[in-house]
Amino acid sequence: MGFDAEMTTTLVYGLAVAGRAVASELVSRGESVILVDDLESESNAEFARQLKSEIQFRPTAAEIAALLHKSDRVVPAPGLPETHQLFDESRRLQKPVMSEIELAYQIEQQSSAPRPMVAVTGTDGKTTTTLMAAAIINSAGKKSLAVGNTDLPLIAALRTDAQAFAVECSSFRLALTQSFRAKASVWLNFAPDHLDWHTSLGSYHEAKAKIWAHLQPTDVAVVPVADQSITKVAKLCGARVVSFGADTGDYRVSNGVLTCPSGEILHRNEMARSLPHDVTNALAAAAITIEAGLANRNQVAQALRSFVNAPHRIEFVAESEGVRWFNDSKATSPHASGVALNSFESIVLIAGGKNKGLDLTEMAKNADKVKAVVAIGTAAKDIATVFSKVCEVKICSSMRDAVSCASKFAASGDVVLLSPGCASYDWYKNYGERGTDFKNEVMTLINSKQVKN
Numbered sequence: 001m002g003f004d005a006e007m008t009t010t011l012v013y014g015l016a017v018a019g020r021a022v023a024s025e026l027v028s029r030g031e032s033v034i035l036v037d038d039l040e041s042e043s044n045a046e047f048a049r050q051l052k053s054e055i056q057f058r059p060t061a062a063e064i065a066a067l068l069h070k071s072d073r074v075v076p077a078p079g080l081p082e083t084h085q086l087f088d089e090s091r092r093l094q095k096p097v098m099s100e101i102e103l104a105y106q107i108e109q110q111s112s113a114p115r116p117m118v119a120v121t122g123t124d125g126k127t128t129t130t131l132m133a134a135a136i137i138n139s140a141g142k143k144s145l146a147v148g149n150t151d152l153p154l155i156a157a158l159r160t161d162a163q164a165f166a167v168e169c170s171s172f173r174l175a176l177t178q179s180f181r182a183k184a185s186v187w188l189n190f191a192p193d194h195l196d197w198h199t200s201l202g203s204y205h206e207a208k209a210k211i212w213a214h215l216q217p218t219d220v221a222v223v224p225v226a227d228q229s230i231t232k233v234a235k236l237c238g239a240r241v242v243s244f245g246a247d248t249g250d251y252r253v254s255n256g257v258l259t260c261p262s263g264e265i266l267h268r269n270e271m272a273r274s275l276p277h278d279v280t281n282a283l284a285a286a287a288i289t290i291e292a293g294l295a296n297r298n299q300v301a302q303a304l305r306s307f308v309n310a311p312h313r314i315e316f317v318a319e320s321e322g323v324r325w326f327n328d329s330k331a332t333s334p335h336a337s338g339v340a341l342n343s344f345e346s347i348v349l350i351a352g353g354k355n356k357g358l359d360l361t362e363m364a365k366n367a368d369k370v371k372a373v374v375a376i377g378t379a380a381k382d383i384a385t386v387f388s389k390v391c392e393v394k395i396c397s398s399m400r401d402a403v404s405c406a407s408k409f410a411a412s413g414d415v416v417l418l419s420p421g422c423a424s425y426d427w428y429k430n431y432g433e434r435g436t437d438f439k440n441e442v443m444t445l446i447n448s449k450q451v452k453n
Helices: 017-028 042-051 061-069 085-092 100-109 126-139 201-212 228-235 276-291 297-306 334-341 360-369 380-387 399-409 431-452
Strands: 009-013 032-037 054-057 073-076 117-121 144-148 164-168 184-187 220-224 240-244 252-254 257-260 263-267 315-320 323-327 347-352 370-376 392-395 415-418
Touching (some): 032 061, 042 054, 073 085, 117 201, 126 297, 220 228, 220 276, 228 240, 257 276, 257 297, 263 297, 315 431, 323 431, 347 380, 347 399, 370 380, 370 399, 380 392, 392 399, 399 431
Parallel strands (some): 032 054, 117 184, 347 415
Antiparallel strands (some): 252 257
């Protein structure tokens, strides 16, 4: 569907960051929007007044149908699950449904000079790799923004002076794409996740695969050499396939040096941080930027030497009495926690939260590295069950108690790691709030010990 402002009315369902960005952009283009949210709030009502738009809260199926009859297309919030009644009603009434990145992509392609994009998806490492890619493009002298499943939706970045975009593509956004493609894109990895959003693991996989659904022969699909299932999908898309891996692939590490088809990039010791996943993420970011023609290996090296990751991703907090504390609150799945557990040797793990319907036993695969576990949140008993036969476990009812308990378990040389393996929505609004609370409690504990000493 095109964008005839005089004819188009869009139903925007969900008014968080992405939904508000969509609505604001469409209104600024002279289009009409109908706003809907399952949460009634004065903030949402005021937003509707500012846009002079109709708004409805907590609609029934019949009310959704009535709103759809007045709409030409639907843009749902990324967090709206596949099982939401909006999707059934939209299918029944044959209303086109698209995600924020699809809408933004279509708008950008209608410009006189569409800007280049690289894209990143995967169960874990998306944000880091996207930020790395944007940093690399910036080091090449082209202003780039990290957008999509970040604090900045792609549609909100269209009116900026950015010369290129690094797009983080969650499965929620990819599932509802019809034409989105990037010059070079990577699917980092795949593991069970978001089964509270997708109807099945197969649905989750199909959504991820849509990153390559519309590639042209001149485009590049970047794959992890260790995952043949992802490689198989890439080989069916018709684009050129390039691989990356820790020690094999087109982009790999050889004798400690990150290398690519055109030569050496830099030694891993030159990176600001070089945990195993940092290195593979860097290789993936190098691959999509170099293969897209947006940077060379010297510019990649320049960016990687100074790159500092976003907070809450195995973030160093402090060291006290020989114990190092790390905040990995962003690890909201067992697979993500596994990445963190592989990074250290002797760990006191703080884990738990709201399980997303995932098998938490995967977290115990690296149990030989785990000295003790502090279980938190609504999934605390499940975490305790997973680890009870392999190490000592204590259930705590607050982050303050969890930090205190972890401190008692830890000795010099240990790492205390918050890597929950679960969502944060039982105790917190988001993983950032959880990570910040953890960091504050760690510093309060350390300061109190210093005062006593």
